[in-house]
Amino acid sequence: MPSFVMKCGGSTLAALPDLFFEELKQLQSDGIVPVIVHGGGPAISATLEKLEIPTQFVNGLRKTSEEVLDVVEMVLSGQINKQIVRKLNQAGAHAIGLSGIDGNLIEAQPVEGHEEIGFVGDVTQVRADLIEGIIGLGAIPVIAPLGIDAKGQRYNINADTSAGAVAASLGVEHLIVVTDVPGMMKTVNGEKVILPATTEAEIQEMIQSGEIYGGMIPKVKAALKCLQGGVSEVVIVSGTKPGVLGRVLRGEAEGTRIRKSQ
């Protein structure tokens, strides 16, 4: 059975040290099995720019035409997914990469407002049995956040949204969101601090006030949704400090912890 789901943001992939992948290998050897869902927003944007295809975000989600979708699929399941698999295997782990389209792993439907935003999906179902099957082979599943519907239409799904749905479907205790900031930041007495823990009420307040913006919005929305779905704790951390995953799993002070309100 998987022990935790980790979402790795495109913002930080290049900055993750070899030690980060070695820790994942060590956890796997100790029987603490990770499932990885990754992003790749900056790499998608860079390739779109090279191809001179304009790109635009609406409420943190990329407007996705058929042309953009081709690039999203190529970058996420071709470039980024294989990069992570290579790094894990280099560290001595055994990783298998796939996208949400493989084996209909992530079933999706168009998001609300799809007339404007295009082929952006919301997760309707995750084939947890496939993920468990890969773990049963002794491998770490590495999942690119694309989805598919019954008609065979592909969707671009935000990676935080995908990771939240995967975590809820697997029934894990922890979703660890690895990003380029050490946690959720708030201005307290004129000073920016990392919140060690936060609540749904505080998150809603910070979205209203604009203290949570951009890429942090899909993260906290996915966090609140998967807590409703049975995950015990979502932790937002940076992956650049050695041993970060172990500290999160042992409940030591690290990043920002979000738990369901009582």
Ligand SMILES: Nc1ncnc2c1ncn2[C@@H]1O[C@H](COP(=O)(O)OP(=O)(O)O)[C@@H](O)[C@H]1O
């Ligand atoms: N309250 C906040 N605390 C920390 N970061 C925030 C906050 N609100 C917005 N952000 C932004 O969210 C970014 C992380 O989201 P994003 O760039 O989408 O990363 P990823 O690729 O890891 O998903 C941070 O770099 C920061 O600019």
Ligand SMILES: CC(=O)N[C@@H](CCC(=O)OP(=O)(O)O)C(=O)O
């Ligand atoms: C619909 C949507 O916005 N999809 C994202 C998928 C990648 C992603 O979420 O990557 P990060 O985690 O690095 O942001 C995109 O096209 O950028």
